Amino acid sequence: MTDMGLVIVGAAGRMGRTLIRTVTETEGVAVAGAIEREGSPFLGQDAGVVAGLPPLGIPVTDDPLPVFAKAQGVLDFTSPAATVGFAEIAAQARIVHVVGTTGLAPEDHAALDAAARHAVILQSGNMSLGVNLLAQLVRQAAKALDEDFDIEVLEMHHRHKVDAPSGTALMLGKAAAEGRDVDLNDHAVRVRDGITGPRPRGAIGFATLRGGSVIGDHSVMLSGEGEMITLSHHASDRALFARGAVKAALWARGRKPGRYSMADVLGFTD
Numbered sequence: 001m002t003d004m005g006l007v008i009v010g011a012a013g014r015m016g017r018t019l020i021r022t023v024t025e026t027e028g029v030a031v032a033g034a035i036e037r038e039g040s041p042f043l044g045q046d047a048g049v050v051a052g053l054p055p056l057g058i059p060v061t062d063d064p065l066p067v068f069a070k071a072q073g074v075l076d077f078t079s080p081a082a083t084v085g086f087a088e089i090a091a092q093a094r095i096v097h098v099v100g101t102t103g104l105a106p107e108d109h110a111a112l113d114a115a116a117r118h119a120v121i122l123q124s125g126n127m128s129l130g131v132n133l134l135a136q137l138v139r140q141a142a143k144a145l146d147e148d149f150d151i152e153v154l155e156m157h158h159r160h161k162v163d164a165p166s167g168t169a170l171m172l173g174k175a176a177a178e179g180r181d182v183d184l185n186d187h188a189v190r191v192r193d194g195i196t197g198p199r200p201r202g203a204i205g206f207a208t209l210r211g212g213s214v215i216g217d218h219s220v221m222l223s224g225e226g227e228m229i230t231l232s233h234h235a236s237d238r239a240l241f242a243r244g245a246v247k248a249a250l251w252a253r254g255r256k257p258g259r260y261s262m263a264d265v266l267g268f269t270d
């Protein structure tokens, strides 16, 4: 089979640059285009050079339509508004859309659902094998332990991150809720400040730390009387997420339109 041509949107971002390097060094895929927003200072620059590589002969552009039309997939780690726009264009082009963007609101998910009627959309708050395995372990632990165990999700990220709790933290909270057979929306405590009163039984709490260059640390604590279980993941290299995104794109190639997740790619779905 010919190499899968992948367009990197948000090409000059932290993940965009990492994706360009990862795609370049991975067999079976090739960089088919690089997109940045209108007015970006990176427009016209070579995508390879932007990523710290020798030139690839691919200029960064702000016009996704003609680029998507010649590609088989798009790797998207941008912002919710940008992702919704790219989903429509990827659906028109009938190409795979791998979405790593976090902070998606319910209406953004609804827009992705609509686009997924025509194209394969693979979305996950974390593309790493380790975090997706962690989510399975959290689901099991939450199922095994009743509400005598309080569940808290703690995350820390770099100072530039704009959304909270992280997509991963929400994914882990959802796994815990699924383990308990409850809806996360009814049990999540995302912020605490002031006189909060005692902790509601069955709450799934979130705590967010931001600072420095931390790539992504997540812990789920299940605390009972006199004992605590902590399940954790530490990311030390963004290439971890990029490798997962490329694996996801290759897995998604040729699938029927619809919404998929990393759990599908990794064979973690029941």
Ligand SMILES: NC(=O)C1=CN([C@@H]2O[C@H](COP(=O)(O)OP(=O)(O)OC[C@H]3O[C@@H](n4cnc5c(N)ncnc54)[C@H](OP(=O)(O)O)[C@@H]3O)[C@@H](O)[C@H]2O)C=CC1
Residues within 6 Å of the ligand: 009, 010, 011, 012, 013, 014, 015, 016, 035, 036, 037, 038, 040, 077, 078, 079, 081, 082, 099, 100, 101, 102, 103, 124, 125, 126, 127, 128, 167, 241
């Ligand atoms: N699922 C996962 O495994 C992971 C998800 N993420 C998520 O990916 C997203 C990006 O993270 P990160 O790379 O650190 O962020 P950055 O801000 O470094 O990168 C985002 C890039 O997207 C660009 N962009 C924004 N809007 C558009 C648009 N309309 N068209 C084209 N490009 C656009 C930005 O340009 P500009 O700066 O000019 O606005 C920027 O270059 C976040 O939501 C993050 O949480 C990150 C790591 C792993």
Ligand SMILES: O=C(O)C1=N[C@H](C(=O)O)C[C@H](O)C1
Residues within 6 Å of the ligand: 102, 125, 126, 157, 161, 165, 166, 167, 168, 169, 215, 216, 217
């Ligand atoms: O913004 C980031 O950097 C990351 N975002 C994702 C998230 O919100 O969970 C994944 C990873 O932790 C890095």
